[in-house]
Amino acid sequence: MFKRLQADTRKPVGIFVDGTAVTAREGDTVSAALLASGLDVRRTTAVSGAPRLPYCMMGVCFDCLVTVDGTGNRQGCLITVREGMRIEIQKGKREIGR
Amino acid sequence: MxxxxxxxxxxxxxxxxxxxxxxxxxxxxxxxxxxxxxxxxxxxxxxxxxxxxxxxxxxxxxxxxxxxxxxxxxxxxxxxxxQTGLDVCLQRNGGFHLALSEGELEQRANTLKRLHNQVGAADYQVEVMDRDRVAAMLPAIGPEVVGGTFCPLDGHVNxxxxxxxxxxxxxxxxxxxxxxxxxxxxxxxxxxxxxxxxxxxxxxxxxxxxxxxxxxxxxxxxxxxxxxxPTRGQIVVTERTLPFLPHPLTTIRQTDEGTVMIGDSKEDLLDDSGLDLSISTVMADRARRTFPLLGRLNVVRTWSGIRVMPKxxxxxxxxxxxxxxxxxxxxxxxxxxxxxxxxxxxxxxxxxxxxxxxxxxxxxxxxxxxxxxxxxxx
Amino acid sequence: MSAGPTRSEYDVVVVGAGPAGLAAAATAAGAGLSTLLLDENAGPGGQVWRAIDTTPVRAPDLLGRDYWAGAGLVAEARASGAEILQGATVWGLDRNLEVAVSIGGGSRFVTARRVVLATGALERPFPIPGWTLPGVLTAGAAQTLLKSSGLVPEGRTVLAGQGPLLWLLAAQILRLGGGIDLILDTAERANWRQAWRYAPGFLFTPYFAKGLALMREVRAKVRVVSGVTALSAEGDGRVERVAYTAGGRRETVPVDTLLLHQGVVPNVNLAMAAGVKHAWDPIQLCWAPVLDETLATSVPGIAIAGDGAGIGGAPAAVVRGRIAGLAAVEALAPTAVRRGPSMETLRVARDRAERGRRFLDLLFRPSRAFRIPDGDTVVCRCEEVTARDIRDAVAIGATGPNQLKAYRRAGMGPCQGRLCGLTVTELMAEARGMTPEEIGYYRLRPPVKPITLAELADMPQSESAVRAVVR
Incomplete structure (x- = not known):
């Protein structure tokens, strides 16, 4: 959905999205990395199961919720990627144990 | 007229x-x-x-x-x-009161015994359960739970x-x-x-x-x-999560929507516009000791309310x-x-x-x- | 990152490191007050100067002079002696000026003698049919992606709405090599009738020339449809088409990304949860705190600076931040040596910075059609409550936003009403034939941002609190 700038010289950061290796850049938020990944990263809501993607990118809408390193319902737009981070696209409600 | x-x-x-x-x-x-x-x-x-x-x-x-x-x-x-097409989600499969110490359990059991020994009290089943029996019905309990009381008539609703x-x-x-x-x-x-x-x-x-x-x-x-x-009570509410709690407790229940409600406190203060975060903390702590996995959930709301309470x-x-x-x-x-x-x-x-x-x-x-x-x- | 504040008490705690927060912290710390600046994001700058330290968009012309103007203030705040913590989410504030903050997964209280809230603005809700579809974002979201990660939309892109930010974003996307297929301008031509008498004030502001230049730059490259009166996003599982009506004709265009914007409104959640009195602003169509000359709120010790005090834009936010910072200095250290401008100078500067705002407010007043939705359009994105649901609740007796929660759960999700609150107030006001002020707003309480139960459980427990729970 979004493409990167040619002149972006930031260091690559390797993350996994549902097990698929994705190259993000240093300083990307999880949501930015997902939107630039070219993958289908739509989550589904806990209420009706409707598909959603990030909407506000500034921490207020909670449509960027994602499972990060085994913890559900994290705000992807407020978390910076780290090397080796494991991201899972969340479908519906989170599980209590994750 | x-x-x-x-x-x-x-x-x-x-x-x-x-x-x-x-x-x-x-x-x-x-x-x-x-x-x-x-x-x-x-x-x-x-x-x-x-x-x-x-x-x-x-x-x-x-x-x-x-x-x-x-x-x-x-x-x-x-x-x-x-009449309305609305499902109020009554669930009546029994409810628990859980104790975090032997002292709490003994006090609870005594209260229930005195209650049931009253002349004219209804005769219904309430069981005092040890930890193992509770764990068989509520697998998510933490190590501090020593037991509890269970009544099959208890339930909850939306x-x-x-x-x-x-x-x-x-x-x-x-x-x-x-x-x-x-x-x-x-x-x-x-x-x-x-x-x-x-x-x-x-x-x-x-x-x-x-x-x-x-x-x-x-x-x-x-x-x-x-x-x-009247007294004031406070509640802590978590985000929606997949069902994990099959029975309601006196102080913790999972709603049909998936949120977990945690209560309840009792204060003499009658201002429901504010709340005491320290009380939320005590309730959160006890909830986490009861079900340790709850600690991972996000709290999305807290509120206080005034109980209607005859003298x-x-x-x-x-x-x-x-x-x-x-x-x-x-x-x-x-x-x-x-x-x-x-x-x-x-x-x-x-x-x-x-x-x-x-x-x-x-x-x-x-x-x-x-x-x-x-x-x-x- | 997870290092907490070095002390438990400060003279001044500032929340938000955008223009106002940086200015407030720099002013307070510069006069020798112990000052803590807490900000939720990874770096300072707020939304307007987002990622100013780290943006990959380094060529100065791309983001523009107004963006890079923030570097000076960031440097000033860092040199001022203020303690600046990023990744620090403030989730509670009470009348005792106890600030609850979550840092690196743990929470703690810090107490302040003065608190300056500089929590800024958020996008006004834009509740059109289909606005929850994947691929529909706010213009601000696109700008955040652009500033912090150098990302521009790929595929067919439509911008819809109105206001200066929309044109700025369009220009920035184009400068970075992105494409925009269409701009759907929803500005109401009739707004000129109210706005024109304020035009002279606006003509002498720098906004005027800048705005015209931006619009020229964008119009040279992008097709613009003006006078759009209806708008909807359509698609199966993601946005695929935008339908719009202009000049009475309905058109549909294919789209991959739809960016919406109709102005920004104060982010009131923390202030309201702290008990700060707010009033409905009938011009800006939003809640704004009731403030005195020095930006003090109804709660002693709490001031609000920046767009959170009512939308004024970045230059006004800087001045407001300095006013709030200086007011703290005057109250806490009246004899301190001050290097910056006097309060009198700042008031003049504030008047100047806010000049022209009324014109913009009136000219870009969003129309009813885009504020008060009908039918199945979602109002509360979290709980998925529609406009019809809300009207139905009014019909059976819901009188205001708080009873509406009881009937329909609107505002009870994780965003805590940020994306639906204004719509709910205005919709209920219309449905009941009352004013927004009479309808009121959700009652807000901490945590204003979610924290884990474990974080809450690890906070201090008072003896009376234990007595109130364990029995």
Whole structure:
């Protein structure tokens, strides 16, 4: 959905999205990395199961919720990627144990 | 003289709504006079248990009344669904009270024993369970849980949806719901009641005071007595999560929507606009010790509410001798007792006479005679 | 990152490191007050100067001079002696000026003698049919992606709405090599009738020339449809088409990304949860705190600066931040040596910075059609409550936003009403024939941002609190 700038010289950061290796850049938020990944990263809501993607990118809408390193319902737009981070696209409600 | 309404119900919370719905159901012309958006509303600040165990120490009749409500709740849920299409998600598969120490468990067991040994108390099953038996039914408990008490009659419901269902049902029953009509004075003259509100006078043949703690001020206007002892309670609510808790607890339950509600505290402070974060902390800590995985969930809301609480903790249902046709109803457990209010109390009010064998124990006159306090809840 | 504040008490705690927060912290710390600046994001700058330290968009012309103007203030705040913590989410504030903050997964309280809230603005809700579909974002979201990660939309892109930010974003996307297929301008031409008498004030502001230049730059490259009166996003599982009506004609265009914007509104959640009195602003169509000359709120010790005090834009936010900072200095250290401008100078500067705002407010007043939705359009994105649901609730007796929660759960999700609150107030006001002020707003309480139960459980427990729970 979004493409990167040619002149972006930031260091690559390797993350996994549902097990698929994705190259993000240093300083990307999880949501930015997902939107630039070219993958289908739509989550589904806990209420009706409707598909959603990030909407506000500034921490207020909670449509960027994602499972990060085994913890559900994290705000992807407020978390910076780290090397080796494991991201899972969340479908519906989170599980209590994750 | 023709009255505008057969009956005016003062208070549009769960208690007033259940009575009004029950009255509408049997063909009474009813008006419900309620307050507005910002007022102390236990109906939107409650824990939504349909609860039996541990209620009624000090008043055996209350155990009987509570068991009856538990047993007729399924009918209420079915009737509301038929009428409005709304599923209030009654779940009645038994509930727990869990203890985090041997001392807590022993105290709990003693309370229940004393409650059940009362002459005239309802006879129903409550079990004291050790840790292993609890764990078999609630696998997510933490190592600090030593055991608990379980009553198969206990359950819970979606109380907000119940509220909405009653109000939706009002339309079909012709019940006139009027918010922003706080009642400031009541007078009886010419065989009818005149209720003063800032938006004009309402006339009705009978009046039912169901205004929660405000009954304390309203009741004397019609020769009734409803001394109240409200307390503040706080609740912590988590985000929605997949079902993990198959039974409700006295202080933790997972709603049909998936959120987890954690309560409850008891304070004398009566300001529900703020809250004490330290109390939220204590409740969160105990919830996490009970179910350690809860610690991972996000808290999305906290709130405080003022409990409707008659002085001794037990319901007050009464009719006025000096003002025939005036009734008062107030209780802490507006959710649990909703079915009784709709199916038992409403017909008595419509008939103009409370049945002494069924609700005589709940008269407000008891406060003049005795000064005992009991265990109205939990 | 997870290092907490070095002390438990400060003279001044500032919340938000955008223009206002940086200015407030720099002013307070510069006069020798112990000052803590807490900010939720990874770096300072707020939304307007987002990622100013780290943006990959280094060529100065791409983001523009107004963006890089923030570097000076960031440097000033860092040199001022203020302690600046990023990744620090403030989730509670009370009348005792106890600030609850979550840092690196743990929470703690810090107490302050003065608190300056500089929590800024958020996008006004834009509740059109289909606005929850994947691929529909706010213009601000696109700008955040652009500033912090150098990302521009790929595929067919439509911008819809109105206001200066929309044109700025369009220009920035184009400068970075992105494509925009269409701009749907929803500005109401009739707004000129109210706005024109304020035009003279606006003509003498720098906004005027800048705005015209931006619009020229964008119009040279992008097709613009003006006078759009209806708008909807359509698609199966993601946005695929935008339908719009202009000049009475309905058109549909295919789209991959739809960016919406109709202005920004104060982010009121923390202030309201702290008990700060707010009032409805009938011009800006939003809640704004009731403030005195020095930006003090109804709660003693709490001031609000920046767009959270009512939308004024970045230059005004800087001045407001300095005013709030200086007011703290005057109250706490009246004899401190001050290097910056006097309060009198700042008031003049504030008037100047806010000049022209009224014109913009009136000219870009969003129309009813885009504020008060009908039918099945979602209002509360979290709980998925529609406009019809809300009207139905009013019909059976809901009088305001708080009773609406009881009937429909609107505002009870994780965003805590940020994306639906204004719509709910205005919709209920219309449905009941009352004013927004009379309808009111959700009652808000901490945590204003979610924290884990474990974080809450690890906070200090008072003896009275234990007594209130364990029995």
């Amino acid at each position: 023709r009255n505008d309404y057969d009956i005016a119900v003062v208070g549009g919370g769960l208690l007033g709504s259940a009575i009004a719905w029950g009255l509408g159901r049997i063909g009474q012309r009813v008006v419900v006079l309620d307050e507005g958006d910002v007022t102390k509303r236990a109906s939107r600040a409650n824990f939504a248990l349909v609860w039996v165990q541990s209620k009624g120490l000090g008043m055996p009749a209350y155990t009987v009344w509570t068991v009856r409500a538990s047993e007729t709740w399924a009918q209420l849920a079915a009737d509301l669904k038929d 109380s907000l949806r119940t509220f909405r269902a009653f109000h939706t049902g009002f339309k079909a029953f012709g019940v006139d719901y009027r918010p922003e009509h706080p009642v400031t004075a009541i007078a009886q003259s010419g065989g009818e009641f005149r209720l003063a509100t800032p938006r004009g006078e309402i006339r009705a043949g009978k009046v039912v005071l169901a205004a929660g703690n405000a009954n304390q001020a309203l009741a004397p206007m019609v020769g009734l007595h409803a001394p109240m002892g 001794d903790g037990f319901p007050v249902y009464d009719q006025s001798e000096s003002h025939p046709g005036a009734f008062v109803a107030c209780c802490h457990s507006g959710v649990t007792l909703a079915s009784n209010h709709a199916y038992a109390l409403a017909p008595m009010i419509a008939a103009g006479q409370l049945d002494a064998t069924e609700v005589g124990a709940f008269t407000g006159r008891r406060f003049a005679a005795m000064a005992t306090t009991g265990s109205g809840y939990y």
